[in-house]
Amino acid sequence: MKAVFIGDVVGKPGCDALCELLPQIKREYGADLAIVNGENSADGKGIDPKSADLIFGAGADVITTGNHAFRRRSVMEEYKKRGNLLRPHNFGERIAGKGVCEVDLGGYSAAVVNLIGTTYMQPVNNPFKCAERIIAGLSSKIIIVDFHAEATSEKRAMGFFLSGRVSAVLGTHTHVQTADEQIINGTAYLTDVGMCGTRESILGVEKSVIIERFLDYSPKKNYCAVGDVDVCGAAIEIDEETGRAVSIERFCKTFSHSKITQK
Numbered sequence: 001m002k003a004v005f006i007g008d009v010v011g012k013p014g015c016d017a018l019c020e021l022l023p024q025i026k027r028e029y030g031a032d033l034a035i036v037n038g039e040n041s042a043d044g045k046g047i048d049p050k051s052a053d054l055i056f057g058a059g060a061d062v063i064t065t066g067n068h069a070f071r072r073r074s075v076m077e078e079y080k081k082r083g084n085l086l087r088p089h090n091f092g093e094r095i096a097g098k099g100v101c102e103v104d105l106g107g108y109s110a111a112v113v114n115l116i117g118t119t120y121m122q123p124v125n126n127p128f129k130c131a132e133r134i135i136a137g138l139s140s141k142i143i144i145v146d147f148h149a150e151a152t153s154e155k156r157a158m159g160f161f162l163s164g165r166v167s168a169v170l171g172t173h174t175h176v177q178t179a180d181e182q183i184i185n186g187t188a189y190l191t192d193v194g195m196c197g198t199r200e201s202i203l204g205v206e207k208s209v210i211i212e213r214f215l216d217y218s219p220k221k222n223y224c225a226v227g228d229v230d231v232c233g234a235a236i237e238i239d240e241e242t243g244r245a246v247s248i249e250r251f252c253k254t255f256s257h258s259k260i261t262q263k
Helices: 011-029 049-058 073-081 127-136 152-162 207-216
Strands: 002-006 033-037 062-064 100-104 109-116 142-148 168-172 182-184 187-190 195-198 229-238 245-255 260-262
Touching: 002 011, 002 142, 002 168, 011 033, 011 049, 011 195, 011 229, 011 245, 033 142, 049 062, 049 073, 062 109, 109 127, 127 142, 127 152, 142 152, 152 168, 152 187, 168 229, 182 245, 187 229, 187 245
Parallel strands: 002 033, 033 062, 109 142, 142 168, 168 187
Antiparallel strands: 002 229, 100 109, 182 187, 195 229, 229 245, 245 260
16 A cells, blocks of 8 residues: 655645645555644644645545644644544543544555654653554554654654554654655654745744744744745555555655646
8 A cells, every 4th residue: 555644734835735736646656545744734833623624625534733733722623523633642631632543445444643752842641652552452554653753863763663563653843854764674764754834934934033033032923934835745655464664755846836846
């Protein structure tokens, strides 16, 4: 089977580009499953019902999130209603939603697991121990993990920790695509798949806002940059009988109103 995973969608520019390019990306890679991290899709921070509808409407089978999962109060009911809208599982049991789902793909199923790291992030349950408990209870041989974490060392550690036990460990959160894709003992790994956001920006945000904040340390309101949008992600091929990854390829496609290019 083949899956595509798209990195953090940032605001309206990211949603618009995803709606245009995800169908093309799925056709190009012959994807049976499309996973999109949507935690920044509502005006650049959080996810709301409107942005979730846009992402699902674009062709996503599962939406994952991260530290901004509950930034918008309006999304709370969505987590309760939609089994394929995930929040990091190690947030615990007392809040809405869940961090794992299994998708029926006909003759087989695929599980998607959403976890969040602890280094430079808010306190949560241990993601490594949480991952072990989740995996032990899954029936699917195909298991794809979105590990939403800040530190590259923590992401690498999770990749090696789960190697041979899941099909893929894909990092999100930093919005910067890394170039370390590899297969580790049958597990596809990439430290960060990148973002779906405006290229001439700082993590999807208007660059002047961030630069001014670094210059004078005064609070500035974030807003999404405009311009060409990079849609970054990874395409993975997995043996559906064993759950072992066969290949991983990162990609970054650029959307503008006048042209679509690839790099």
